[in-house]
Amino acid sequence: MTEVHSPGRDAPLVDVAGLAAKLDQFATERDWAQFHSPKNLVMALTGEVGELNEIFQWMSEEASVKAGSDPQTAQAVQDELADVLLYLVRLSSVLGVDLNAAVQQKLRSNELRYPADKVRGSSRKAQSNDTNVAPGANPK
Helix, strand or coil: CCCCCCCCCCCCCCCCHHHHHHHHHHHHHCCCHHHCCHHHHHHHHHHHHHHHHHHHCCCCHHHHHHCCCCCCCHHHHHHHHHHHHHHHHHHHHHHCCCHHHHHHHHHHHHHHHCCHHHHCCCCCEEECCEEEECCCCCCC
């Protein structure tokens, strides 16, 4: 019988090593690595996020919840999510960023910044110690 374990504090949450290697091989076989500068990859990633955004642009909230399973939008959603992931993993690989370490650090930071007992049910974004900042505000 297989045991189910909850991930510990330092257990890997993101393992993209195989995908990163496959993307590197894909680019190398086509001599495309020369085009995969961080700037170009960020621009491509932004374009793919824009294509994902376009699918949802004029949807109602209700339709957006069903977009991943609706036969009219599911394939496009899957394709664009895959494109976003592929460019994100390629970018992290080119930059030498360990996505697992980055995600673990960011989750720890968010746990401190947004204590569940203080922010439960609120969509407000914290700024320093101020939780009265509008969602999406850019704290400096």
